Amino acid sequence: MAAAVESISWTVGNNVKLRTAQGEEVSGQVFAYDQPSSLLVLKEVGAHSGVNNIRIIKTSGVQAVISDAKPDQPFDMELPAVDLERCRKREEKALQQAEFESSRVGEGVTKEAQAIFESLAKTMPCVWRGKTIIVLDSVSVEDPYTPDATHSDADHAATRDRVRMVLHRERERLGLPGN
Numbered sequence: 434m435a436a437a438v439e440s441i442s443w444t445v446g447n448n449v450k451l452r453t454a455q456g457e458e459v460s461g462q463v464f465a466y467d468q469p470s471s472l473l474v475l476k477e478v479g480a481h482s483g484v485n486n487i488r489i490i491k492t493s494g495v496q497a498v499i500s501d502a503k504p505d506q507p508f509d510m511e512l513p514a515v516d517l518e519r520c521r522k523r524e525e526k527a528l529q530q531a532e533f534e535s536s537r538v539g540e541g542v543t544k545e546a547q548a549i550f551e552s553l554a555k556t557m558p559c560v561w562r563g564k565t566i567i568v569l570d571s572v573s574v575e576d577p578y579t580p581d582a583t584h585s586d587a588d589h590a591a592t593r594d595r596v597r598m599v600l601h602r603e604r605e606r607l608g609l610p611g612n
Contacts, residue, residue, distance in 0.1 A: 437506035441498060441501065443463050443466035443473055444463060444503075445463050445464065445465060445466065445508060446462060446463060446503070446504050446508030447462070447463045447501055447502060447503055448460070448461070448462050448463075448500070448501075448504055448509070449462075449463055449475070449498060449500065449501050449502075449598045450498075450500040450504050451490070451495050451497070451498055451500040452495070452496045452497045452499060452570065453490070453495060453496060453498075454494045454495070454496050455494075457498075458499070459474035459475065459477070459488065459490070459566050460475075460477070460507070460510075461478070461488065462475065462476045462504065463475060463476075464476040464487065464606075471488055471491060471492045471493060471504075471565065472490070472491060472492070473489070473490045473491075473492050473495070474487060474488070474489050475487070475488045475489075475490065485604075490514065510516065525604075526594075536560065536561070537550070537551075537554065537559075537561075538561075539557055539561045539564065539566075540561070541564060542561075542564055542576075545607075545609060546566075546576065546578050546580070547566070548607055549566070549600070549603060549604065549607070549609070550566050550605040552606070552607065553566065553568060553574075553596070553599065553600065553603060556599060557569055557596070557599070558570075564576055566578065568592075568609050569580075569589075569592055569596070570587070571585055571588075571589040571592055571593075572584070572585045572589060572592055572593045572596045573585070574600065576606075578600070579600070579604070580597040580598075580600050580601045580604075581596050583596055583600060
């Protein structure tokens with residue numbers, strides 16, 4: 434069937450509905466087609482009014498063309514202006530989010546330790562410092578991440594006791610031994 438799909442002309446502006454090799458149905462307007470690389474660019478209606486999504490599909494990944502129709506109106510070849518400042522802000526925000534998410538993953542720790550961290554982080558601010566979980570900037574939870582492995586200075590004893598209690602309950606909830 435791929436050979437039949439490859440023989441389609443992919444006329445720019447046509448409205449197409451495709452089924453991918455993964456079984457997903459995709460519909461949109463042919464925005465571009467690059468024959469040497471067999472890449473099809475579809476313009477899909479976005480979730481918000483006036484916003485479109487662009488999807489790039491390798492035509493070898495198209496299982497079937499369900500429909501291929503000429504548009505009711507001539508295809509608009511004008512590209513919208515790109516707001517570079519808005520793009521820069523989106524990129525910056527995405528990088529900050531990625532940095533934040535990567536800081537929440539412990540390096541060289543077990544799945545158990547990561548699960549404990551994620552459970553504690555739901556209710557209290559936590560960061561990794563090496564293989565030690567630091568809670569509320571004042572309590573450390575060290576390997577093996579049990580209530581007995583929780584430490585703080587005397588000024589933060591109440592916070593430490595609270596972290597121990599939460600840790601005990603989270604270990605029970607996760608089905609981990611050593612409470």
